[in-house]
Amino acid sequence: MAQIQQIQQIQTQNQQIQQIQQTLKYPNKPSGYEFYRQVLKSPKLVVAPMVDQSELAWRALSRKYGAELCYTPMFHSRLFSESENYRKENFQTDEYDRPLIVQFCSNDPQHFVKAAEFIQDNCDAIDLNLGCPQNIARRGHYGSYLQDEWTLIENIVSTAHKTLKVPITCKIRVFKSLEKTIQYAKMLERAGCQMLTVHGRTREQKGHKTGLADWNAIKTVKENVSIPVIANGNILYYEDIENCLNFTGVDGVMTAEGNLYNPALFTNKLLPCWQVVDDYLALCLKYPTNPSYIRGHLFKIYKNSLTIHTNIRDKFIQAKILEDYIRISNEFNEILKREASEFESKGGTWEPKTAPHWICQPYIRPPWTGNCESKNKKESIEEQNEDSIESKQNECSKRTSEQCEQQITEESCNINNEHENINGENQTKRSKSNSHVLETITKEVCSTSLQSTSKQSKPPNKVDRFEGKKCQICQINPSSKNCSNGLFCKKCCSEFSKQNIQDCNSHRFWFKSKSIREQQNK
Numbered sequence: 289m290a291q292i293q294q295i296q297q298i299q300t301q302n303q304q305i306q307q308i309q310q311t312l313k314y315p316n317k318p319s320g321y322e323f324y325r326q327v328l329k330s331p332k333l334v335v336a337p338m339v340d341q342s343e344l345a346w347r348a349l350s351r352k353y354g355a356e357l358c359y360t361p362m363f364h365s366r367l368f369s370e371s372e373n374y375r376k377e378n379f380q381t382d383e384y385d386r387p388l389i390v391q392f393c394s395n396d397p398q399h400f401v402k403a404a405e406f407i408q409d410n411c412d413a414i415d416l417n418l419g420c421p422q423n424i425a426r427r428g429h430y431g432s433y434l435q436d437e438w439t440l441i442e443n444i445v446s447t448a449h450k451t452l453k454v455p456i457t458c459k460i461r462v463f464k465s466l467e468k469t470i471q472y473a474k475m476l477e478r479a480g481c482q483m484l485t486v487h488g489r490t491r492e493q494k495g496h497k498t499g500l501a502d503w504n505a506i507k508t509v510k511e512n513v514s515i516p517v518i519a520n521g522n523i524l525y526y527e528d529i530e531n532c533l534n535f536t537g538v539d540g541v542m543t544a545e546g547n548l549y550n551p552a553l554f555t556n557k558l559l560p561c562w563q564v565v566d567d568y569l570a571l572c573l574k575y576p577t578n579p580s581y582i583r584g585h586l587f588k589i590y591k592n593s594l595t596i597h598t599n600i601r602d603k604f605i606q607a608k609i610l611e612d613y614i615r616i617s618n619e620f621n622e623i624l625k626r627e628a629s630e631f632e633s634k635g636g637t638w639e640p641k642t643a644p645h646w647i648c649q650p651y652i653r654p655p656w657t658g659n660c661e662s663k664n665k666k667e668s669i670e671e672q673n674e675d676s677i678e679s680k681q682n683e684c685s686k687r688t689s690e691q692c693e694q695q696i697t698e699e700s701c702n703i704n705n706e707h708e709n710i711n712g713e714n715q716t717k718r719s720k721s722n723s724h725v726l727e728t729i730t731k732e733v734c735s736t737s738l739q740s741t742s743k744q745s746k747p748p749n750k751v752d753r754f755e756g757k758k759c760q761i762c763q764i765n766p767s768s769k770n771c772s773n774g775l776f777c778k779k780c781c782s783e784f785s786k787q788n789i790q791d792c793n794s795h796r797f798w799f800k801s802k803s804i805r806e807q808q809n810k
């Protein structure tokens with residue numbers, strides 16, 4: 289009886305798919321495995337969409353080191369469809385940048401389709417981001433915060449499938465319920481999704497609660513859909529690729545953070561930092577790249593070395609243009625080469641998981657050991673604060689609120705990395721100052737309508753800021769005047785201080801001091 293019901297469900301699903309096929313504007317466009325094999329050339333090694341990180345120069349570097357498919361950073365569909373400047377500033381490609389999938393976040397079918405129509409002749413598919421778990425996505429109502437609105441998602445996917453020249457793909461996160469995840473994937477397939485990337489973490493698995501991706505959930509999704517499936521999560525070393533493919537049975541694997549810290553991950557090589565940096569900066573000379581993107585990449589490639597050579601780190605912080613990064617990198621590379629030569633002359637050896645600091649290697653996120661209950665309570669309070677700020681924003685006039693929305697969503701797309709993937713494999717996010725970020729943006733844009741809000745007295749212990757000077761890392765938030773690590777905002781200083789084990793007297797971060805105390809107590 290159960291088998292009969294399953295057969296009937298499959299037949300019903302096939303009929304629905306055929307009905308949609310009959311309404312396509314471009315009925316001859318490839319679909320499913322035809323699209324995966326003929327257009328994408330059956331990629332198994334995929335680089336994820338990463339905000340401010342998967343720009344053209346980085347995609348070219350990733351392809352040089354074995355990537356078979358790359359995604360653009362996530363773009364905001366409404367801004368992309370309405371602003372020519374936004375398109376010019378954010379999208380860049382060339383004839384060698386294929387196969388390529390362009391990703392958008394969206395909560396409106398018309399905005400999504402209009403944005404895709406601007407770009408469909410320069411890519412192989414359009415992807416809908418349904419996986420971003422960050423609070424900025426919650427405020428913007430996109431990414432994984434759409435995953436409970438199946439009717440809206442189905443409308444976006446089916447409208448794009450019927451209208452666009454190129455296939456529509458989706459990137460999702462799993463639900464806690466495996467059955468709900470299966471039904472979610474099947475709904476997307478029925479709507480017209482031609483390839484599905486499954487990040488094996490839930491929406492709640494982010495930041496300190498990232499944890500491991502659930503390959504079993506990915507495997508189950510693969511077994512229940514008939515379209516290609518890409519697995520995302522837990523790809524740090526080359527051996528993880530084969531393990532994931534064998535365990536889940538998926539068609540390919542995607543990595544985000546693994547690629548950022550070791551761009552040569554797909555080659556099964558652990559290369560010296562200087563080789564990777566030289567290759568990347570050469571590509572930046574070929575493809576004009578935002579200096580803040582370059583800084584972000586260098587901080588990740590050199591991560592372990594910069595914790596030792598803090599003077600070089602400070603020089604990178606002060607760099608402004610590509611030539612500065614090239615000059616400082618050349619200087620740093622010579623230092624690292626001497627250290628490597630001395631290490632080898634003394635008979636030093638190393639294994640892949642104990643590589644010296646001058647070797648590109650994955651970032652292993654430390655496990656969360658704090659009080660989860662108090663942390664969750666604090667995050668809940670912060671989200672309530674964010675909602676309070678949003679309610680103040682809604683008090684603006686219609687004209688002003690539209691300006692507010694555009695500016696806030698534009699800033700949302702530029703805030704350094706989540707996004708998802710970034711991705712669970714994304715760089716660790718700190719939500720401590722998210723409410724402050726939104727409040728700052730709101731005050732700047734809505735000053736005429738929220739004068740009473742902007743004139744509120746400063747809260748106690750608030751650090752002084754340089755008027756008009758933005759954080760040197762995110763280039764969005766105002767920098768703090770007395771920051772010990774540079775002109776950083778509190779959020780970026782927190783991430784920088786923790787990753788590089790540094791103190792900041794102004795922001796009151798004591799990672800270095802704590803580390804010294806722990807060593808003394810051992």
